[in-house]
Amino acid sequence: MAALALIGKIGEHDGKEVELRGWLYNKRSSGRIHFLELRDGTGFIQCVVVKGEVPDEDFEAAGKLTQESSLRLTGIVRADARAKGGYEITVKSVMPFQVAQDYPITPKEHGIDFLMDNRHLWIRHKRQHALLSIRHEVIAAAQQYLNDNGFLRVDAPILTPAACEGTTTLFETEYFEEKAYLSQSGQLYNEADAMAFGKVYCFGPTFRAEKSKTRRHLIEFWMLEPEMAWCDQEENQRVQEELVSYIVAKVLEKRRAELAVIERDVTKLEDIKPPFPRLSYDDAIDILKGAGRDISWGDDFGAPDETLISERFTRPVFVTNYPTSMKAFYMQPEPGRPEVVKCADMLAPEGYGEIIGGSERIWDPALMEERMRQHNLSEEAYGWYMQLRKFGTVPHSGFGIGIERTVAWITGSEHIREMIPFPRLLYRLRP
RNA sequence: UCCUCGAUAGCUCAGCGGUAGAGCAACCGGCUGUUAACCGGUGGGUCGCAGGUUCGAAUCCUGCUCGGGGAGCCA
Numbered sequence: 001m002a003a004l005a006l007i008g009k010i011g012e013h014d015g016k017e018v019e020l021r022g023w024l025y026n027k028r029s030s031g032r033i034h035f036l037e038l039r040d041g042t043g044f045i046q047c048v049v050v051k052g053e054v055p056d057e058d059f060e061a062a063g064k065l066t067q068e069s070s071l072r073l074t075g076i077v078r079a080d081a082r083a084k085g086g087y088e089i090t091v092k093s094v095m096p097f098q099v100a101q102d103y104p105i106t107p108k109e110h111g112i113d114f115l116m117d118n119r120h121l122w123i124r125h126k127r128q129h130a131l132l133s134i135r136h137e138v139i140a141a142a143q144q145y146l147n148d149n150g151f152l153r154v155d156a157p158i159l160t161p162a163a164c165e166g167t168t169t170l171f172e173t174e175y176f177e178e179k180a181y182l183s184q185s186g187q188l189y190n191e192a193d194a195m196a197f198g199k200v201y202c203f204g205p206t207f208r209a210e211k212s213k214t215r216r217h218l219i220e221f222w223m224l225e226p227e228m229a230w231c232d233q234e235e236n237q238r239v240q241e242e243l244v245s246y247i248v249a250k251v252l253e254k255r256r257a258e259l260a261v262i263e264r265d266v267t268k269l270e271d272i273k274p275p276f277p278r279l280s281y282d283d284a285i286d287i288l289k290g291a292g293r294d295i296s297w298g299d300d301f302g303a304p305d306e307t308l309i310s311e312r313f314t315r316p317v318f319v320t321n322y323p324t325s326m327k328a329f330y331m332q333p334e335p336g337r338p339e340v341v342k343c344a345d346m347l348a349p350e351g352y353g354e355i356i357g358g359s360e361r362i363w364d365p366a367l368m369e370e371r372m373r374q375h376n377l378s379e380e381a382y383g384w385y386m387q388l389r390k391f392g393t394v395p396h397s398g399f400g401i402g403i404e405r406t407v408a409w410i411t412g413s414e415h416i417r418e419m420i421p422f423p424r425l426l427y428r429l430r431p
Numbered sequence: 432u433c434c435u436c437g438a439u440a441g442c443u444c445a446g447c448g449g450u451a452g453a454g455c456a457a458c459c460g461g462c463u464g465u466u467a468a469c470c471g472g473u474g475g476g477u478c479g480c481a482g483g484u485u486c487g488a489a490u491c492c493u494g495c496u497c498g499g500g501g502a503g504c505c506a
Binding site for chain 2: 028031033034035046048050066067083101102103104107108109110111112113114116210211213214215216217222223300302345353354355357403406
C-alpha cells in the first residue's frame with residue numbers, strides 16, 4: 001500500500017511507492033509519455049506517466065487532465081538529475097477527482113489587473129506560493145525572536161474610538177449609537193500593556209484610508225509592534241537590528257528553495273547582521289542636498305529621498321532624530337535639542353526605504369499634558385493614556401515593523417501588493 | 432487628489448482613415464524525456480461606453496468609466 005506523501009518532503013520517500021494528492025500545475029505530452037507537473041500546496045514535482053507502465057485507462061485519463069484538475073496518483077519516488085527539485089515520480093496509477101474546465105491563468109504572461117481579479121487562483125502559482133511562504137517565515141521568525149526574548153503578545157483592539165497619531169485618515173464605521181474607527185496602530189494600547197507586562201508586542205492588521213497609489217502602500221497591512229518599559233531609544237534600536245537580522249537569517253535558513261524560485265540574490269541578504277549604520281536626520285539632509293535634491297531642514301523625506309539614502313548602504317540604516325514638528329505627539333525630545341525627537345526610522349537597503357518607525361515615548365506627565373494641549377487631544381479620548389504618566393510612569397520605547405514592506409525587501413519584489421494574500425488597494429476591494 | 436500612459440478574441444498584444452490579425456488557452460490530430468515543450472488543423476470579436484468629424488472610424492476629436500506607472504502621505 002502506497003504511503004501518503006507530501007511533495008515538500010518527497011526526499012524522505014526516495015525509492016518507495018507513495019500516493020500524492022494535489023492539482024495539475026502543467027502538462028506536457030509526447031504521444032506515449034505524459035509529464036504531469038503536480039502541486040500539492042507543499043511543493044511542485046514532475047510525475048511521468050508512460051504508456052504500458054500504467055493501466056491503459058489511467059494513461060488515457062492522464063492525457064485528458066487539464067490545468068488545475070484535482071487528482072490523486074501513486075508512483076515510485078526517483079532521484080533524477082533531470083528533475084528540477086531533484087526528484088521525479090514514476091507513475092503507477094492516476095485517479096482524477098475533477099477535470100477542471102477553462103482555468104483562466106494560462107502558462108503565458110498576464111497583466112496585473114487580470115491577475116488581481118483572479119487573485120483567489122493566482123496564489124496557487126509558483127512565484128506567489130514562494131512569496132507567501134516567505135511571508136509566513138517572516139512572521140514566524142519575528143514572533144519567535146520576541147517570544148525568546150521575554151516579550152508577551154498582548155494584542156490591541158481593531159475598533160477604536162479615536163486616532164492614535166492624528167495625521168492619517170481613518171476608516172469610520174458604526175459602533176451601535178456612536179462612531180468607531182479601524183485601528184491604524186496599536187501603539188497607545190501597547191504603552192498600557194507595557195506598563196502591565198514589561199515587554200509586549202501586538203500583531204494584526206492596520207488600516208489607512210489614505211488615497212495612496214504607489215508600489216509601497218496597502219490600505220490594509222499587517223504591523224508588528226513591540227513596546228518595552230524601562231527602555232531608551234538606544235536599546236530600542238538594538239532590539240530592532242537584532243530582530244530584523246534574526247528574521248533574515250531564518251528566511252535564509254528555511255526558505256532557500258523559495259528564494260531560488262523568485263531568483264532572489266541571497267548574497268545581499270547574507271550580510272544583514274547587527275550593528276546597522278546610524279545616520280542622523282541632519283546628516284541625511286546634507287547627503288540629499290549633496291545629491292542635488294531640493295530639500296531643506298524640516299522637510300519630510302519623499303520616496304525618492306528614502307530610496308537615495310537606502311541605496312548607499314548594504315545593510316538597513318537607522319535615520320535618527322527627526323524634527324519634532326513632523327513626528328507624533330508622544331515622542332521624547334532629545335535632551336538639549338528640543339527641535340528633534342528620540343526616534344528612528346529603519347530604511348531597508350537596495351532602495352526599499354522605510355520598514356520600521358520607532359521612538360522613545362514621553363514619560364513626564366507635565367510634558368505630555370503640554371503636548372496633548374498643543375495637539376488638541378481631548379481629556380475624554382486620551383484621559384486613560386494620560387493616566388499611564390500618573391501611575392508609575394517610566395521611560396519606555398517601542399516600534400512598528402510593516403510586514404509586507406519587510407517581505408518585499410527580503411524577496412526583492414517590485415511591488416507590495418503581492419506580499420499579502422488578498423491586498424486591499426486604492427479602488428480594489430475584491431476578491 | 433494631481434501628473435502620465437493605456438483599454439482590440441478567454442489571456443498577452445499587433446493593426447493607427449479603406450471588409451478584424453498573431454501567439455497562448457480551448458477543441459481535434461501527431462510525437463517515448465518534455466519542463467512557459469513542439470508540429471498540423473478547427474472554432475472564437477458590438478475593437479471599454481456615449482457623442483462628434485468623415486463618403487468611410489478599432490484608427491482622428493470630446494466627454495465618461497475602468498486600469499497601469501509616478502507624486503503627496505506613511506509602515
